[in-house]
Amino acid sequence: MVTTYLTCMKTLIKKKLLFTIFVSLTSTLYSYILFSKQITNTLQMRFYKKYYIRIFPELTILHKKTRWIIAFFLIILLQGCAPAREITDFSGRAIHYFDLVEIGGIKQAIMINGKNVNNPVLVFLHGGPGFPMLPFAPFSESMRLLEEQYTIVYWEQRGTGKSFRRNLKAETMNLDQFIDDTREVINYVRNLLGVEKVFLWGHSWGSNIGAIFASRYPEYLFAYISTGQSVNPFRNEMLAYEFVKNRAKEENNPRALRQLARIDTIPENYSLQDALTIRRWVYRYGGIVYQDRDERPYVDLREIRTILTTPVYSLWVRINLLRNPYFSADKLWEDLKNINLKEQAPKIEVPVFFLVGRHDIIVSHILAEEYFEKLVAPAGKTLIWFEESAHRPHTEEKEKFLSIMKSQISQYALKGEIPE
Helix, strand or coil: CHHHHHHHHHHHHHCCCHHHHHHHHHHHHHHHHHHHHHHCCCHHHHHHHHHHHHHCHHHHHCCHHHHHHHHHHHHHHHHHHCCCCCHHHHCCCCEEEEEEEEECCEEEEEEEEECCCCCCEEEEECCCCCCCCCCCHHHCHHHHHHCCCCEEEEEECCCCHHHCCCCCCHHHCCHHHHHHHHHHHHHHHHHHHCCCCEEEEEECHHHHHHHHHHHHCHHHEEEEEEECCCCCHHHHHHHHHHHHHHHHHHCCCHHHHHHHHCCCCCCCCCCHHHHHHHHHHHHHCCCCCCCCCCCCCCCCHHHHHHHHHCCCCCHHHHHHHHHCCCHHHHHCHHHHHCCCHHHHCCECCCCEEEEEECCCCCCCHHHHHHHHHHCECCCCEEEEEECCCCCCHHHHCHHHHHHHHHHHHHHHHCCCCCCC
16 A cells, blocks of 8 residues: 555656645545445454544545545546556457447447457446446456457446436336336447347346346347346345355354344345345355455455546546445345346247356356246257356356357357257
8 A cells, every 4th residue: 555655646746746645645545435334344444443533533524525526536646546548449449439329318328349340249238237347348358359259339337337327317227227228229239330130148237137138129139148147136145145154154254144143134124235245255255256356355446446547437427436336236226136037037039148157156156057947948048157257257267258159159149059
């Protein structure tokens, strides 16, 4: 931390922004408190509560406008310290398109990247709900390599990142609206790129939208692909709860057990904060990231810095992300608890591919396999296990993922065939 700030101070001196250092330092600590408090009650958080808040008690009662100012200075500091990252990273692509498009009554962000105009189109439904997608997915190695085989549509869903609006009506934050938005996005892409059908890839929360959409509107699709296939989010939460409890007992972890004991598992009482507590421990036990979980903290300040310094987002978007990190999850929470794909998407009439991480706990691989077995798929269905992955097989085993997307999906699904 000290080394990081010394480096930042040198950068800020060169930019003649020394006057922001103290305010930015305070802002950074306060913002970290906000993120930590909403995500998990860590030991570091306890330290800040015990000592930092005693020194700066006024930070706990900041007026809303003051919080805006703090967020602004935090972004200035991070922008000054961040490595250069230009949108020109997308140069060399045959297709690069980025615009705010009227979808479902509001402007929503759509980015389209591809290396060959003749490649099939793949619409990506990101997870969350509400986790910023544009600072990460288009820049990731997996997606860059996948763009050699597909023209990828990166759509940031309503309420997320650049698709958040201050006048966004809470009643539009529901599952059916997201499915309608998906249909509008696909129609927009079909008209823009001159294609009849697309591939649809749903990840995590996006796989709820994707499976239901594929069930209702098969005529738009070549195939449906999922990673981290969600099926019944509330049942999934209970399985994750039991997983954490069992692991905590095995390693005699009283802290985890105390936190679990405070969680009310009755559906109507189970809260988003409860889910975030469980999520932190699932990560700790390898149920989200399997291979390098010991090298990356759950609250990853590098990810926060990326979100707050990405050239894809305006200053307004970055400030909003600081102030409303769980806007979408909070508004969709009751809808999430009522999803059951066995009832809402029992049949999909296009080829189906489930790419499942063997160690995925946060979105249960057990429920994904159960749903796969019951799913009626007259055009064929394939389940492929990723033995060294948890929730993100497309990044943890990217070579295998890319090979499957190239050989088993793009080559066969276009012909309406499923490999045995």
